[in-house]
C-alpha cells in the first residue's frame with residue numbers, strides 16, 4: 607500500500623463565501639495537480655490540509671504503509687511533521703536569515719534532509735541570500751527560501767501553492783524536475799496548486815460550493 611490522504615465530508619467557508627459543503631476526496635501517492643477557477647478555494651484547501659486552518663466539519667486522514675492511520679485533528683503537531691506546506695509568501699519568521707530558516711526546519715522536522723536543502727539552495731541560486739533576513743529579500747527570493755525548505759523535508763505529504771509563480775526560468779526548470787522525480791518515484795503525496803502547467807500523475811478539479 608502506498609500513502610493515501612482521505613478527505614471526508616469537508617465543510618468550510620469564509621464569511622459570505624461558502625467553499626466546501628461536504629466535499630470528500632481520496633488522494634493517492636504521486637503528483638496531483640489541483641485546478642479550478644480563481645477564488646474556488648484551492649489555496650484554502652491546502653491550508654486546511656496543512657492544519658493551518660480548522661475545518662468547520664469533516665476530517666483529513668493519512669494512511670502510511672506500516673503505520674496506524676492518523677487524523678489531523680487528533681494530534682496537530684504529529685500531523686504537521688507529516689504534512690509540509692509551502693505557500694506563495696515564503697517562510698513565516700521573516701526576522702530569521704535564510705540560513706537560519708534551514709536550521710529551524712532541521713530542528714522541527716525529523717525528516718529534514720540537509721543534503722536536499724543544499725541541493726535546493728544551489729539550484730535556486732540562494733547562496734547569496736543565506737546571510738540575509740527573509741524580510742530583506744525580494745518577494746521571489748522569499749518564495750524560493752520557503753520552497754527550498756519544503757523540498758528539503760522528506761515528509762510523506764507535500765503541499766505546494768503556486769510553486770512556479772514569480773520564479774526565474776532556471777528555478778522553474780528545477781521545480782519541474784523535482785516534480786518529475788516525485789512523479790517517477792510515486793512514493794509520497796504531492797498536491798500542487800498552480801496556474802502554470804506542472805508535471806502530474808493526475809488532475810483534480812476544484813469548484814466552490816454554489817458556483
Ligand SMILES: Nc1ncnc2c1ncn2[C@@H]1O[C@H](COP(=O)(O)OP(=O)(O)OP(=O)(O)O)[C@@H](O)[C@H]1O
Pocket residue numbers: 620621623625642643644645646647648649650651
Ligand atoms: N483569509 C480570508 N478571509 C476571507 N476570505 C478569504 C480569505 N482567504 C481567502 N478568502 C476567500 O476565499 C475564496 C477562495 O480563496 P482561495 O485563495 O482559496 O482561492 P484560489 O482557488 O486559490 O484562488 P486563485 O486561483 O485566485 O489563487 C476567495 O473568494 C477569497 O476571497
